[in-house]
Amino acid sequence: MVQVTSPAFKRNAAAALEDAGLQKALGKAKGAFLQRRAAAVAALPEFETLRDTGRDIKNHTLANLDFYLETYAANVERAGGQVHWCSTAADARAAVLDICRKAGARTVTKGKSMISEEIGVNDHLEAHGIQPVETDLGEYIIQLRHEHPSHIIAPAFHLNREDWEAQFRLSHTDLPKDRVFNERRDILAEARTRLRQKFLAADVGITGANFLIAETGSSVIVTNEGNGDLTQTLPRVHIVLASIEKVVPTLEDCTSLLRLLARSATGQDFSVYTTFSTGVRRPEDLDGPEEYHVVLIDNGRSNMMGTDFQEMLRCIRCAACMNHCPVYGAVGGHAYGWVYPGPMGSVLTPTLVGVDKAGHLPNASTFCGKCESVCPVKIPLPKLMRHWREREFERHLSPQGIRSNLALWAWFARRPSAYRLATRLGIRALSALSRGKGAFRWLPFAGGWTEGRDLPAPEPGGTFMARYQARQKEARR
Amino acid sequence: MSKEAILGAIRRGLKRGPLPTDQRAMLEGRLATHPRHLIPARSRLPRPEQIALFIRNVEKEFGTVERVPDLAAIPAAVADFLAAQNLPARLVVAPHPELAAIDWSARPMIEREARRARDGDVVSLQHGWAGVAETGTILFPSDPVRPATLNLLPETEIVVLRASAIVGAYEEAWDRLRAERKDPLTGGFMPRNLMFVTGPSRSADIEQTLELGAHGPRRLHVLLLEDEAAPGLASPAAPGG
Numbered sequence: 001m002v003q004v005t006s007p008a009f010k011r012n013a014a015a016a017l018e019d020a021g022l023q024k025a026l027g028k029a030k031g032a033f034l035q036r037r038a039a040a041v042a043a044l045p046e047f048e049t050l051r052d053t054g055r056d057i058k059n060h061t062l063a064n065l066d067f068y069l070e071t072y073a074a075n076v077e078r079a080g081g082q083v084h085w086c087s088t089a090a091d092a093r094a095a096v097l098d099i100c101r102k103a104g105a106r107t108v109t110k111g112k113s114m115i116s117e118e119i120g121v122n123d124h125l126e127a128h129g130i131q132p133v134e135t136d137l138g139e140y141i142i143q144l145r146h147e148h149p150s151h152i153i154a155p156a157f158h159l160n161r162e163d164w165e166a167q168f169r170l171s172h173t174d175l176p177k178d179r180v181f182n183e184r185r186d187i188l189a190e191a192r193t194r195l196r197q198k199f200l201a202a203d204v205g206i207t208g209a210n211f212l213i214a215e216t217g218s219s220v221i222v223t224n225e226g227n228g229d230l231t232q233t234l235p236r237v238h239i240v241l242a243s244i245e246k247v248v249p250t251l252e253d254c255t256s257l258l259r260l261l262a263r264s265a266t267g268q269d270f271s272v273y274t275t276f277s278t279g280v281r282r283p284e285d286l287d288g289p290e291e292y293h294v295v296l297i298d299n300g301r302s303n304m305m306g307t308d309f310q311e312m313l314r315c316i317r318c319a320a321c322m323n324h325c326p327v328y329g330a331v332g333g334h335a336y337g338w339v340y341p342g343p344m345g346s347v348l349t350p351t352l353v354g355v356d357k358a359g360h361l362p363n364a365s366t367f368c369g370k371c372e373s374v375c376p377v378k379i380p381l382p383k384l385m386r387h388w389r390e391r392e393f394e395r396h397l398s399p400q401g402i403r404s405n406l407a408l409w410a411w412f413a414r415r416p417s418a419y420r421l422a423t424r425l426g427i428r429a430l431s432a433l434s435r436g437k438g439a440f441r442w443l444p445f446a447g448g449w450t451e452g453r454d455l456p457a458p459e460p461g462g463t464f465m466a467r468y469q470a471r472q473k474e475a476r477r
Numbered sequence: 478m479s480k481e482a483i484l485g486a487i488r489r490g491l492k493r494g495p496l497p498t499d500q501r502a503m504l505e506g507r508l509a510t511h512p513r514h515l516i517p518a519r520s521r522l523p524r525p526e527q528i529a530l531f532i533r534n535v536e537k538e539f540g541t542v543e544r545v546p547d548l549a550a551i552p553a554a555v556a557d558f559l560a561a562q563n564l565p566a567r568l569v570v571a572p573h574p575e576l577a578a579i580d581w582s583a584r585p586m587i588e589r590e591a592r593r594a595r596d597g598d599v600v601s602l603q604h605g606w607a608g609v610a611e612t613g614t615i616l617f618p619s620d621p622v623r624p625a626t627l628n629l630l631p632e633t634e635i636v637v638l639r640a641s642a643i644v645g646a647y648e649e650a651w652d653r654l655r656a657e658r659k660d661p662l663t664g665g666f667m668p669r670n671l672m673f674v675t676g677p678s679r680s681a682d683i684e685q686t687l688e689l690g691a692h693g694p695r696r697l698h699v700l701l702l703e704d705e706a707a708p709g710l711a712s713p714a715a716p717g718g
Contacts, residue, residue: 029685046517053514066484067496067504073480079663085480137691138682156682164683184683185690192692199692200596215508216667226629226678226693233625233670244483249504250511255647259517266681269534270612273693274673281669282662284621286572286593288669298483305490 006337009360016331033323036267054260055378057253058314068214068247075217079279081292089119092297103237105203111228112136113208115241117339133198135227144171150333153319205231209242215250218278222271238289243297245313260376264318300352308387314377321371343371347384362388427458520611520645527610531643534613538676540697552584569594573604573622594626601627605638607650619670634694639702
């Protein structure tokens with residue numbers, strides 16, 4: 001299970017800023033996602049309207065979540081599949097292990113799945129003598145390095161080409177030590193050959209699900225590599241790991257969300273493979289699994305229903321919010337200290353592991369609002385982070401310094417004349433101190449700010465209120 | 478048990494019990510009528526342009542397309558493609574009646590086996606069930622005559638697709654699937670596996686830079702059968718909405 005290091009966010013973030021390799025990787029990757037999404041969105045004039053559609057579909061589903069889950073499960077069973085309802089991560093791990101044991105599994109291939117990271121399937125299987133093999137290229141190297149994904153759709157976001165080469169030399173010891181990787185393609189080819197054997201040997205394949213469809217009992221995965229499809233097609237047993245909010249009513253609902261997903265995620269019009277799996281191999285089929293299991297996981301979601309955070313359950317895990325986040329772009333995903341980084345993680349992590357552990361995350365935001373503006377299902381991420389800040393304050397979890405400063409500010413904010421007097425004096429003092437230089441490179445009590453950037457000095461003309469009143473007077477004249 | 482615990486927690490959050498009968502009936506009605514949402518206008522085109530859009534989108538996603546007049550032209554087109562790509566003259570072919578009807582006698586050197594794909598297969602000849610012009614996507618419902626492994630294991634996949642099977646938007650393909658397919662196990666219309674394939678396999682996991690040929694085919698080549706009447710006289714443009 002992923003260790004929660006979110007309480008150390010500040011230390012993690014400071015270390016990330018000093019990490020030259022990470023900064024190089026972030027610098028290279030950041031722009032690519034933004035440009036590709038912008039181009040894909042520009043090519044679809046209906047995109048903005050589709051965001052409303054996406055939000056409405058998800059809201060409708062959540063308002064009737066019990067109905068759609070029951071319908072979905074009944075349709076899975078009609079197609080010869082089994083649904084394992086799991087309230088907790090521990091229940092889900094046990095269900096997966098049980099299925100693998102009954103199948104007599106020794107190796108298990110895996111498609112990329114964030115819920116798998118959340119519930120910690122790999123460690124659990126390994127502890128019981130079953131070898132899980134991650135087959136998504138990014139997940140594969142992460143597993144070799146004994147790391148966790150730093151991004152929800154690009155797990156190896158934090159790595160450079162040199163890291164790949166070094167790790168492959170270290171792990172693939174049967175290959176010549178002096179082999180040359182001329183291009184990225186050579187790294188890919190080595191992984192392809194290596195993993196092909198794993199696909200063919202696996203007894204069980206585990207995938208996640210981007211959507212579950214109530215109408216048909218189907219699970220949907222989208223991938224570009226085809227690893228998820230090999231995982232769910234070749235082994236005798238297919239296990240789908242999915243959290244309860246993945247369900248949507250119909251194929252048409254799913255289709256509208258799929259139009260948003262790839263464009264928001266990688267900037268593709270559509271992922272290379274979008275695959276709908278429905279039950280077990282049919283009597284005359286020549287391929288496909290004989291057993292089809294869905295491990296349906298709650299793990300804290302149902303507690304979000306009816307709260308401020310229900311809106312978070314609309315999330316389709318596209319990663320647009322982290323791709324566009326200045327904080328994520330500066331520190332990368334590992335600093336956030338758990339499975340889900342970036343703005344969506346800053347809302348979800350406190351829900352799932354507790355605000356006492358993850359309280360730093362909703363505070364690590366400038367509230368620039370970019371995340372909400374690109375979210376394909378219009379989750380008000382800044383508002384939800386603000387809810388966490390309020391709860392943190394209410395529960396006396398924020399540090400004393402912050403609390404007393406907030407209390408001081410609140411005292412003034414409730415007394416407008418005192419507030420105006422204080423700002424007037426403050427501005428005068430700062431103007432005098434700046435001696436016309438326009439900015440401070442250092443200021444007492446603001447060392448944390450000026451360490452990283454200059455603090456602009458007040459412009460002439462006094463406070464906002466003073467200038468506003470002067471303007472009003474001018475207008476009346 | 479967990480099922481009741483989860484459903485109970487959801488209902489507590491929603492501040493209600495199980496849905497009353499009339500509301501259930503409304504939701505069941507929505508499932509049965511599966512209403513369409515906004516469909517992008519881009520694929521609402523006169524027929525020849527719709528097919529051209531499909532081809533353009535396949536090529537944009539690094540697939541290749543060759544238009545062939547009829548099934549009789551397939552062997553030569555396959556032979557030329559294999560030669561041009563320096564690929565072995567050996568195919569694993571989908572056991573589909575349409576492909577079985579192809580007369581290969583003019584190209585006797587091409588070995589063919591109709592079966593599912595196995596490790597070591599280099600080129601597959603697959604039957605495309607439908608194309609979606611909107612994004613250049615090909616649909617492959619799994620079936621005894623259309624094994625899913627043909628889309629995955631070989632490095633090169635050649636797809637025979639009828640131009641008449643190209644629709645504008647995904648929703649039109651759903652309608653066709655609902656109308657045409659009856660599943661032997663469920664009595665519904667969904668096959669065990671339904672792949673929407675848009676271009677050849679790829680990965681951008683190494684430094685967010687695109688490389689083709691990750692775990693699935695590196696090449697996707699479409700042989701588009703011109704089975705519609707002359708442009709302009711063809712079936713009317715796909716329904717809008």
